[in-house]
Amino acid sequence: MHVSLDSALGRQRRLNQVGETISSIAAPTAAYSLRSLTGGDPKVVRVRRGSDNHEQDFTSSEVSSGALQDFVNAQVVAPLDIQALSATGRDGDFLIAKAAYSLRSLGTRQATLAATGDTVARADGKYVCQVRRSSDDAVKSFTATEVTDGTLLAFTNADYAKYTSDFSSGDDGWGGFDDVTETGNIDGIGGLDNNLRLAIGSVTGQHRGYRNGILPVNQKINFSARVFIPSTNSVVDSLGIRDADGSVIIAAGTTPTQDQWVTVTASNVTTVNVDGQLRVDLQDGGTDSFAGNSSDVIYLREVTVTQVTSDGLVKTWYDQSVSDQAGSTPTGNHATQSTAANQPKIVIGGNLLDELDFDGTDDTLDIDFGADLSQANSFFIVHHSDTTTANSNDLFDSATSANPRTLLDQSGSDYRMFSGGVSAGTGIAVTTDKSLIFALYNGSSSLFAKNGTATSALNAGTTDIKQNSTIGSSNTRFYDGTMQEFIIYNSDQTDNRTAIEANIGEAYSIDLPSGVDPGFDQVDGFVETWYDQSGNGNDATQATAANQPKIVNAGTLLNELDFDGTNYFLSSSNIGAYQSSDGIGFFCAYSKHSASTSDSFTSTNPQYLLQLRKTNLSNTTFAARVLGGKLNIIRANEAGNNFLTTISNAHTIGTNLVLSSVTGTQGVDLFENGSELALSTDDSGVSFDSSSTNLIIGSQDEGTRFIDGNIKELILYTSDQTANRVALETNIISHYGIS
Amino acid sequence: MLYLIYASKEAAIERADEEGKEIGFDYWIEDNGIGTRWLTYPAETIDHTWALDVTDYDLDDSEKASTVDYYTPLPDPED
Numbered sequence: 001m002h003v004s005l006d007s008a009l010g011r012q013r014r015l016n017q018v019g020e021t022i023s024s025i026a027a028p029t030a031a032y033s034l035r036s037l038t039g040g041d042p043k044v045v046r047v048r049r050g051s052d053n054h055e056q057d058f059t060s061s062e063v064s065s066g067a068l069q070d071f072v073n074a075q076v077v078a079p080l081d082i083q084a085l086s087a088t089g090r091d092g093d094f095l096i097a098k099a100a101y102s103l104r105s106l107g108t109r110q111a112t113l114a115a116t117g118d119t120v121a122r123a124d125g126k127y128v129c130q131v132r133r134s135s136d137d138a139v140k141s142f143t144a145t146e147v148t149d150g151t152l153l154a155f156t157n158a159d160y161a162k163y164t165s166d167f168s169s170g171d172d173g174w175g176g177f178d179d180v181t182e183t184g185n186i187d188g189i190g191g192l193d194n195n196l197r198l199a200i201g202s203v204t205g206q207h208r209g210y211r212n213g214i215l216p217v218n219q220k221i222n223f224s225a226r227v228f229i230p231s232t233n234s235v236v237d238s239l240g241i242r243d244a245d246g247s248v249i250i251a252a253g254t255t256p257t258q259d260q261w262v263t264v265t266a267s268n269v270t271t272v273n274v275d276g277q278l279r280v281d282l283q284d285g286g287t288d289s290f291a292g293n294s295s296d297v298i299y300l301r302e303v304t305v306t307q308v309t310s311d312g313l314v315k316t317w318y319d320q321s322v323s324d325q326a327g328s329t330p331t332g333n334h335a336t337q338s339t340a341a342n343q344p345k346i347v348i349g350g351n352l353l354d355e356l357d358f359d360g361t362d363d364t365l366d367i368d369f370g371a372d373l374s375q376a377n378s379f380f381i382v383h384h385s386d387t388t389t390a391n392s393n394d395l396f397d398s399a400t401s402a403n404p405r406t407l408l409d410q411s412g413s414d415y416r417m418f419s420g421g422v423s424a425g426t427g428i429a430v431t432t433d434k435s436l437i438f439a440l441y442n443g444s445s446s447l448f449a450k451n452g453t454a455t456s457a458l459n460a461g462t463t464d465i466k467q468n469s470t471i472g473s474s475n476t477r478f479y480d481g482t483m484q485e486f487i488i489y490n491s492d493q494t495d496n497r498t499a500i501e502a503n504i505g506e507a508y509s510i511d512l513p514s515g516v517d518p519g520f521d522q523v524d525g526f527v528e529t530w531y532d533q534s535g536n537g538n539d540a541t542q543a544t545a546a547n548q549p550k551i552v553n554a555g556t557l558l559n560e561l562d563f564d565g566t567n568y569f570l571s572s573s574n575i576g577a578y579q580s581s582d583g584i585g586f587f588c589a590y591s592k593h594s595a596s597t598s599d600s601f602t603s604t605n606p607q608y609l610l611q612l613r614k615t616n617l618s619n620t621t622f623a624a625r626v627l628g629g630k631l632n633i634i635r636a637n638e639a640g641n642n643f644l645t646t647i648s649n650a651h652t653i654g655t656n657l658v659l660s661s662v663t664g665t666q667g668v669d670l671f672e673n674g675s676e677l678a679l680s681t682d683d684s685g686v687s688f689d690s691s692s693t694n695l696i697i698g699s700q701d702e703g704t705r706f707i708d709g710n711i712k713e714l715i716l717y718t719s720d721q722t723a724n725r726v727a728l729e730t731n732i733i734s735h736y737g738i739s
Numbered sequence: 740m741l742y743l744i745y746a747s748k749e750a751a752i753e754r755a756d757e758e759g760k761e762i763g764f765d766y767w768i769e770d771n772g773i774g775t776r777w778l779t780y781p782a783e784t785i786d787h788t789w790a791l792d793v794t795d796y797d798l799d800d801s802e803k804a805s806t807v808d809y810y811t812p813l814p815d816p817e818d
Contacts (some may be wrong), residue, residue, distance in 0.1 A: 024813050048765065048775050055765040528765070528775050543766065543776040544755075546792070603815045703782055704815055712780060 005046035046529035069500035072525035075502035080107030097321035111330035115141035135160035163214035165303035236296035244277035251285030309350025313343035335365035360480025364473035376442035385481035394474035398466030420463025452512035525552030540570035565708025569699030585721025592709035751781035
């Protein structure tokens with residue numbers, strides 16, 4: 001480390017030390033920048049992007065790496081809302097899909113649909129899927145929001161009374177293994193009638209009663225039963241209840257008090273037996289196997305099984321597309337499956353998948369396009385294969401492989417495009433991860449792309465898509481994997497491929513090649529918070545969108561905050577105490593937009609770089625301003641008495657400057673790029689003490705005299721920084737390459 | 740520009756809040772008190788009412804009939 005002689009002698013240091021930071025030179029009261037002022041990688045800014053108002057925090061390294069700019073430019077225009085490119089941008093006709101399936105909304109132009117076939121009638125809505133629950137086959141349609149907000153799961157996991165015993169006229173279908181004999185309609189046990197009796201014989205071994213078909217498979221249940229064990233028993237004193245695969249419902253060794261009805265319960269038990277068989281093990285001291293005495297019994301009544309989870313199966317994957325530019329006419333090419341066993345799952349065992357799961361055995365969806373679709377045809381598919389087995393990746397084909405057909409499947413290890421007897425291997429391997437597929441069927445100009453990377457031209461034949469086609473199967477071969485999105489255009493979408501892929505990639509976190517979407521990289525980004533790096537928490541914020549300074553302009557990172565001179569400012573409600581006698585250190589990297597040569601005071605002159613005022617009062621106590629295009633400092637007291645510095649040099653428009661001022665009890669010294677502009681002596685006698693201080697960047701009183709320029713960095717000390725001024729200026733000037 | 744004039748700052752902010760919720764600004768989505776809250780914020784007029792810039796608001800018919808295209812702001816603070 002180099003320490004200058006001046007520093008060693010207690011004078012101003014003239015050179016920065018290696019690795020020296022602003023905070024290591026002197027700890028600021030508030031410090032705002034897009035670079036790190038601390039040597040670490042602090043959070044520096046919170047940005048709102050203009051396209052969808054989404055906000056995100058960024059560290060200094062994320063600003064410099066391009067992550068901030070990428071965030072602002074993310075393609076948030078969903079497929080149904082994308083317009084064709086014209087000479088003036090993406091403002092041509094909307095791209096019209098032939099069918100568009102997803103569980104997310106594919107745009108504001110999503111079709112409004114009737115929930116035809118729902119068990120309980122619903123009003124028309126922007127539905128994405130129609131789901132059948134496995135417990136009772138009820139059917140309901142859901143919007144994209146309802147898929148994710150818990151509405152869908154509330155439907156599939158609604159309590160379902162799977163079984164309630166009734167022993168009033170017999171054994172209600174119960175049976176006995178080993179030597180157990182079941183008898184229903186037993187009266188007068190513990191004062192209650194209509195009970196089931198399980199009586200043991202003389203066998204040495206297990207003694208079990210059972211009932212088939214009362215437990216769901218791979219679902220959770222709540223269970224309840226009342227048990228009576230008479231004290232006349234000499235062996236049977238306990239029991240256990242489970243399914244036929246051993247899933248414990250009531251633990252073995254449960255020993256109810258004898259000669260009274262005791263309720264045993266269980267919650268959220270997953271049962272798995274395919275026959276839904278429940279078994280009751282009669283036990284001796286918790287042991288299953290014992291010698292029967294041909295006389296012991298137990299009684300059961302009020303056995304209930306409540307299913308609390310279900311599978312959700314997709315009966316209809318709604319076509320979200322519209323067929324007209326007005327967006328008012330649903331295309332209606334829904335993908336459907338009326339056979340329960342062939343429906344792909346969206347909920348398994350009570351857990352939402354957020355995708356459609358095709359089992360590779362018989363799951364498939366049928367589409368009726370109304371007519372064959374002649375080429376060109378474009379597909380965008382997001383899927384996740386469970387296997388790379390060629391016979392298990394049949395994504396699309398005509399129904400029963402009838403001609404004409406357009407097939408997309410796997411051949412060898414790669415995706416294959418096929419139509420009219422002409423097959424094109426893509427050379428792109430099927431993998432077991434989430435993949436975004438583009439397939440253009442257009443004769444010898446066909447194309448295939450995976451995750452945004454396209455092949456050269458392929459010849460995939462010239463045949464139409466068959467009117468009746470399928471998703472997830474090719475005749476007797478079935479897709480084994482999940483599907484998230486499936487969009488078909490009866491047109492060549494090569495020119496729009498990257499725009500569509502960019503949005504899909506964003507939605508599913510699929511890594512696409514950089515620069516994938518030049519058509520949309522024109523978004524503005526605005527600063528909601530400029531984080532204080534001092535460690536004092538004096539963040540400068542702006543909660544009103546119309547007043548937020550810009551950091552990304554038309555897709556390009558500015559590397560500074562652009563204040564427009566009419567609306568933009570940031571503020572911190574309280575940076576703590578300010579005492580004018582302690583002095584001020586103000587350092588700012590700034591460039592101005594426009595000339596202002598008048599020294600007259602108007603509504604736009606002077607322009608405020610920084611204002612301090614007592615919280616909840618409008619009187620300035622300290623401000624650094626640009627008056628007539630020149631740096632100007634004002635100190636004031638609560639009574640409105642003030643002291644203004646002598647006007648100094650005018651700034652050059654567009655030139656980066658480091659403006660600074662060190663202020664003591666009376667001396668007010670102004671600097672530009674380290675050179676002194678003016679030294680004033682404040683003998684006005686104004687002084688100000690406040691316990692809480694409002695800081696405003698870019699405006700006076702949060703609403704007038706806005707700064708018209710760019711600020712890269714602003715550092716404030718509520719103390720005289722004469723001793724550190726040169727080191728601080730040198731650091732800032734050096735970083736920004738200002739000469 | 741179009742403005743709605745409110746008798747109180749609170750009433751103007753209530754309308755700004757309503758619009759901010761409808762737009763879906765981060766403040767309302769995250770429900771954690773941070774992020775953008777308003778599209779525009781009311782400004783005090785010379786007669787101490789509050790003007791809200793509603794040029795880009797989704798107004799109902801009653802509001803549309805009540806808009807004005809200018810207001811007189813408070814005078815500039817003195818130096």
